[in-house]
Amino acid sequence: MDEKILELLQEMQSSITEMKKDIDVRFNDVDNRLNKMQNDITDMKQDITEIKSDVKVNRNTLDAVIKHTSKLVEDTTDIKKDLNKVEIVTSSNWTDIAKLKSIK
Template sequence: MVDEEFQKIVLEELRDLREGQKNLVEGQKSLTEEQRRLGERQENLERRVDENSMAVRGMKEEHGALLRGIEEKLKTQQKSVEKIDFIEEAVKEIKKDINKVEQVTADNWSDIAKLKSFKVMETYKKGETD
């Protein structure tokens, strides 16, 4: 009877081992399937990262072009500001010159008026003596 009991125990253990092995095989299948899905998700993520990288590169190039354009416009604007400053100084000098001309012209008119006054006086004096 000891042999029969031993055989029962061994058979029971074998059944348990087979059941455990079956569970392990199913678990392995489940892990394999999960690994496959993770691989697909990883490929999807890698594809999206590549797309994003290309988009970022495009944006960098576009931003670089925009910055170069802005720099050129700033250079042009700076040259224009320098020209305006130069013209402003020239206008100030011209205004000073015009003021001098006006002053000299006023002095000349004054001198002309004095000369006319003297001439009138001379003519008047000549008329009295005649």
């Protein structure tokens, strides 16, 4: 009887040892996954920081382009006004030239 109890206890111990090994393997797998996820999260945070920096640069560049475009629109409007004045003066000059020719 004692032999059977000893044998059963040994089987139980063997079974418990196998279960412990299996649990250790699974725990290590989970731990490895968590470490990988932490590394991925760290990389993502760095990427987000870089993206935020790039967005700031793009905003500043866009603001500069908007100001430059606004200035160009003003310059174009001024040039159109000046051209209209030149056309009016040229027209007046042609009229004066025609009068002078008719006097000859």
